[in-house]
Amino acid sequence: MHTNFTPEEQNFEQEVQTFFKDKYPSDIKRKQDYAIPLIKEDFIRWQKVLFTQGWAAINWPVEYGGTGWSTVQKYIFANEMAKANAPAIVPFGLGMVGPVIYTYGNEEQKQRFLPDIAASNVWWCQGYSEPGSGSDLASLKTRADRDGNEYVLNGTKTWTTLGQMADWIFCLVRTSSDVARKQEGISFILVDMKTAGVSVRPIITIEGDHEVNEVHFEDVRVPLSNLIGEEGKGWTYGKVLLQHERTSIAGVARSEYRLNRLKDKIKNANMTQPSLQNDSNFLRKIAALEIELKALEYTELRTLAAVSVGKAPGPESSLLKIRGTEIQQCLDELFMEAAGYFSLPYVPNQYSLESKEINHVGFGSDSVSSLQYFNNRKASIYGGSNEIQKNIIAKHVLGL
C-alpha cells in the first residue's frame, strides 16, 4: 500500500511541469489569476498549444489522436494543470461529444468530426436541458421528425454553456413518443449552429455574466447522417457521457490549488488585514475544509486505482461530484469571507484593462470573490443536481 510514483511517472511529472512553465501563455495566466472571463480566442489558443503537444485529447484512444495515458498519468496531468492555474479544457468537444462519436459513431462521422474536435478547430456546446426538463432530463420535449432524408427539429434547449461561441451543438431529442419508458425514443443528434432556424439568446446569470444561453430550434432541417448510433438509443449514450462529466467536475486538484491560494492570502494578511491572521474561527474553517479535501483526494485516488485495474468508474463518481462541488462552494464562501467589505463592490471589469490596475478596489482579486461565489452556486445544480446524485447512489450502490 503506497501512493508513490514509479521513476517513469516521476519523469512524466517533470515533463508536464516543464511544459506548463514554458508553454502556458502568460497573458492567459494573468486573466486566470484575476478571474477575468476568458474570451473564445483565449480558450482556442490554449487548447491548440495542448493539441500541438499531443495533450488535448486526454481520454481518447491513441488511434483517434488521444494520449493513451495511464490513469496515473492523467492524474498527474490534472494536478499540474491545476497547480499552473491553467484553464480547464472546455469539455463539450474533447470531453463529451468526442468520446460519444468515437464510441458510437460510424466511420464517416469519426473522420468528419474527430480531427476538428481534437484540434479545437470546431467549437461545441451541449443541448440537454430544456425549460421543462431539468433534473428530469428524460422528460425532454424537443422533437426531431423525419422528413425524407432529414430530421426537422423543433423545441428549446437551455443552460447551454458558451453556446454563443459554439459552431456545433450535440442534442438529445425525441424521435418517438410512442414508447413504454420516457428514456426510450430519445436520439443523439449533431446540429450545425449556422443552420437556418437555430437562434441563441443569452441568459444573464446571478453574477451578471453571460455564460449560458437558450438555444431555439424552429423547423431546423438536419441530415439523417447527423444521427449518432441508433435512433432511440440516445439516452444510453448520454448517460455514459454524464459519468465522464461527474468524475471531472470533482475538481480535487483545482480545489487544492485554491486552498493554497487562500492560505497564502492569510499568510500575507499582515500587510492588508492583520486581524484575519488571528481569526481562530476562520482558521478552523480552513483546517476543516483542508481535511475534507484531503479525504476527497484519497477517495479519488482509490477510484483511480480501481479504474487502473480495469474496473469502470461506477456510481461512486456521484460521490466525487457531490463532495467535490460542496468543497468548491465552501472555498468560494471562504474567499468571500476573507475579502470582507471588499467582496461587496460590483466592479466586474476592473482587472480587464491593465492600465487601470493601480486604481482597483480591494486586495488582489477580493472583488471577484463574490462573483465567483454567486456564479458557482451552479456547481451543486449542474451535471445532475447533487440530490439526483444521491438518488443514483441510493439506487445503484445501496440497492434501495
Added chain:
Amino acid sequence: MDFSITEEQSALKDVISRFIDNEYDFERRMKIADGDDAFNQEVWNFFVEQGFTAIPFSEQDGGLDGGNIEIMLIMKEIGRGLVLEPFLENIVLAGGILKRLGTVEQKERWLSEIINGEIQATVAFTEPQSRFNLNDIATTAKKQNNQFILNGKKSFVLNGADADLIIIPARTSGSQSDTHGITLFGISKLTDGIIFNTYKTIDGHSATEISITNLEIATDCVIGNVDEGYECLEETIDEATLAICAEAIGIMRSLHDKTVEYSKNRVQFGIPIGGFQALQHRMVDNLMACEQSESLLLWAIMTDQKNKRKSKKAISGLKYQIGTAGKHVGQEAVQLHGGMGISWELDIAHLFKRLSALEILFGNADFHLQRFINLSES
C-alpha cells in the same frame, strides 16, 4: 500508487474476520460486557495463539514485524465485533512504549510476557485535570537515594484493574505543562502505595482511577531517559489514535450496513422505509462519511512516518474526521432505526456507544482540529 494489501495481510484479516463472525457474536459480547471480568481470558488466549499480540513488534523483540496496515486490519474487525479484549491497551499502548524505549532487560521482563499473554499491561496517559493534553502532568516523581518517590492521580486507566504492568508518566522536572521533564515508569500493580477505583464505562469496557501516595520505584523501572519520556508518549498515543480510528471505521461501516438492511425490511405506510427519499439521502450521507473517513485513514497510514510533523498532522486530521463523521453516522443510524435504535437489546445502541467513547478517547474533534492547525507549516 497501490492500494492493495498483501496476501499475508489478507489472510490475517480473514482469520480475525472469521473469528468475529463465528465465535464472537453480539450475544457473547454482551455476556462478557455484563460479567464481572473486564474481558474474556479464552478470547485473549486466542489472540495470543494467533499471533495478533506479536504483530507490531520487531523480530528481535519476538514479534512479527507488522506495521500500521496490520493494526488497521485488526482494529477494524475489533470495531465491527465490538471486541472488549484489551488489544489496544496491551499491544498498542504498553507495547508501543516498550518497543520504542525499553531496554533489552525491560523487553524481556515485560514485552515478551505481554506478547505471550502472561501479563496484562496498560499506560496511564491522563490525569483528572489534563483533559486531552498529554503534557499536563501533575504527578510527581522525586529522586531519593537510589529510587523515585511518586505522588499523584491518574484517570481513566483502561485495563487498569487487570494490568500487571502500568506505565506511568510522571513529572521529574519542569512545570506542570512542560514537555520536558516527563519520565516514564513501569510499575507493578501489586506495589504498595496505589489505590484503585475501578468502574465500567458506557461502552462495556472498564477503567480505573488511580491514586498514588509515596510510591517507591526502583531506578531500573524507568523506561527511557529521565525527563525525556514525552516524545515516546506522544508517538505511542498517536499510534493508538490511528488504531482507534480504524476501530471507529469498523463500527461506522457496521452501523451503516445494518441501517441500510433495516430500511429494506422495516415496512411503514405500506412500503419499506428505505423507499422514502428523505431517508435514502441520509443513508447516502452516511456512506459518504464512511468513505471519506476510510480515505483519511489510508492517508494517515501512508504518510511518511519519518516526517513527524506530517504524520502527526495526518493523524489529527483523521481523528477530527472520526469525531465529526463518526458522530453523524452514529446518530443517524440510531435515528433511522427509530425506537429500536435506542433499545439496549439491539447492537445498534452498543455500536453507537462505543463510537461515542472513541470520539472522546485521545482527544475530541475540537482538540484535534486545533492540533492540526498548530502542526501546519507557518
